[in-house]
Amino acid sequence: MRLPQFVNRVVLVLGLAAGLLGSAFVGAFEVKEGDLKTIFYAKTDVPVVWRYTPNSEVMILDMPGLELLGRTFNRVTQLTEQQYTEAYPRVLTSQELSRYIGNAHRTFANFAAGHDLRISDLVQFFNLADRDKVELFPEEYALRDFLLQQGLIKEWRGFYQAQKPHSIILSIPQVQDRRGNEPALTSQARYAILLHELSHAEFHTNAAYNKYCRGFWASGLTESQREAFRKFLAGMRYSVENEELVINEMQAYLVFTPDAGAFSAARLGVSESSLAGMREAFVRGRPPVQLPLRVKAGELP
Template sequence: MPNLFPITRWAMLLGLLIACGAHAQGYLQQLPQLNEEEIAARRAPGFDAYRLRGNDRTVVLDFPSVREQGQAFGRIVLFIERHGAPRNRVLSMAEADDWLARNGQRLYTLTYGNNFRTEELARFFNAVRRQGDRLTPDEKFLHDWLLRMQLLRPDGRDVTAGAAAIVITVPQPSTVDGCAPCTVLAEHRAAILSHELAHARFTTDDAYQARVLRFWAREMGDSARERFTDFLRKRGYDADNDELLANEMQAFLMHTPHAALFSAKEVGLTEEELADLRKRFGAGLPGPSM
């Protein structure tokens, strides 16, 4: 994997944080607190980060493009959720290159946005250390930034989950030279953000999570569940992780409002069948919450 992430931007941000002289918890509180519409409209030339207004358990990381996002999170994606990658160890850089080649994937387009619980991020970093492997420069900065924000906390030689429940990522409208699928338009950014914030709600809203799991297991029907499972498997998600499938189902079904990113045809459903699923899912939702 080529290391194309502009490390100088990370270093500048880290230097600013150090210069602040505040306690680590203060760093997190200094992040802008924005709602979904404000984040979607936000334009930043480099890496930025926000707290979600109304839900302090959600932190949003904003990347200049999917290239930078992939450099920081690619191996985490493979380790936590990618079908066919091992769950018990982190792929080395060379192994990740081989996996991408075998599966016809690009690092930058493994995902267009990410959502990881802080305990999942801790598990990744602990696994790399225990394997005796090295973090890439981008992963190392991410590790140190999360520690500084107390999103991760030291626990002996390991790290453990810290101040927030979930970290999500979204790219800026952008292009990447030599990678046409990497193009993100403003409308894509808004839809990606909506999708990832649905995962944040699933993680931080117990009543909503219970509704999602009940609908997936008992209410959507065997045929629709099998079609969604096949759709998600083709997208690369771990089809053996039932909670992951349910979580992705709700985010695509209810919170991905762009035909280029999700459609009834992709799932093997008619528009009428998809509309019926949305209606039945919505009928059992708890009150508004983040």
Template sequence: MTQHFARGLAQLCLVAALLLSPVVHAQDASPYALPSSQAADYAAILNQRADQVTLFDYGPRALIRIIDFPNLQEQGRMFNRVVALVERIGAPRSRVLNNDELAQFIRSVGKSDATFAYGNDFLVSELVVFFNLADMGGIRLNAEEIALRKMLIESRWMVERNGFFQALKPQAVILSIPQASDRTSPPVSVQARTTILMHEISHAEYYTNPLYANYCRHFWRNVLNDGQRNAFRKFLSGSSYNPDNEEMMINETQAYLLYTPDPRAFNARLVGMKDKDIESLRARFFAGFPDAPLAEMRR
């Protein structure tokens, strides 16, 4: 879902753990593979229609790669285990869940393999933690997870040294989105795809643009009042985000407040505010940082 890897304690736990003994990961043979990446801007990615997974390098910002999946199920197979490790309250931070544990955890929060996360955003540093912890725990990765690992290595964003994975581009960002389709379960509308892409790109901007991230922190601490911050904490904790993770709260608040136009995903009522209050906060945000990402969507 680093500047924000107060997201979890996995990296801190890993510092000591990696010094113990190397674990050789299983090089499972897999027919699943990610294609070569192609450069594209926001409009090109949004309007892409494909029945197969597509890989984009996001043109306006270096080191942002977007995986465009044909359906939510395929996206979930690649990222659900990472989502549990990095983002969700109640899942362990020092180890990776096996298949049975993951399925049980997803059920426990009222989600399915397809709906555990509608879009994803992870720094390479977080994915390195995931793959190292999976090796250390003897977790057998699925075909999609293996393909992600292979892509990171072939891109030279991650390398294996002395039996452990290390990030060569720790601040690089991997995003994922699903194709719009009414033939999938659940269906994904064009509006939902637009919202997911906007939301995830805003996270990538937060990770890769220090000026933007610092302004978001200022907005959270100095523009929002205690009641508004608590309202967003409550809203986000309802989706199993850790409300004590301040950096995550800041990052998710900017993404929901500013870049989640589908009212089914975010609206004033969901966060316990009035429409006029939300509109006022948006206006104050953009007045203070007019060069925020995706300005074309606000015209």
């Protein structure tokens, strides 16, 4: 009993220390505009927010460092994607979050490589944190302040309200070499993460594409294939009882994650021919989405 407690305290202390070292990044974000190719090839050593020109509802936070990315988004992602069946959803304290990530055999730097959040999700997160008096990281407060400054949310009588509830905030990491407790991240991985997250934005903001994905899930896959996706996602602690979340992740992994390290037939638990057949069926139906559909692992825009 004492050993896990000690390990979790060490993880928490290391996370807090990393936050102090990265505190220079906390503050106003630089805002730019760009399309997929512009964003992918951009290099930055400070956080940048991209207004995604093909879709005005989407903003992308481009983060220089996986630890910084995790301290900004891991806690809200744990709330929105992994607490669906909780009778009393709540924001984890920093110690609870460190323990949760440690129990998943992860760190703040590799808990998730990218994130997609609706403004309504973020409003719920900040309201619950205030309700329960949970002290957040400086990076999370910086994100909240940015949303307030941009008029995406507002504070009214002690509560946060969404001004644009259906707008989407995505996050992606910069390319980096291995450093400290952070893994390396290649150009190919950055592209796969960017495509994956943009497909989530399409699912949230493109009603025709959302309908297409739901139809494909219901009629384009067999029950055993649907169960394979549920099992794959459950292994990463997604709340698979949330069918909307499962369908959203299905389309993102199936077609928009050209990285065998993140998604493959072996990881899904199916044959190569079965996975290829699912992908071909999805593309053959002509999904109404403005993203490249046949990207192969290793290809860049």
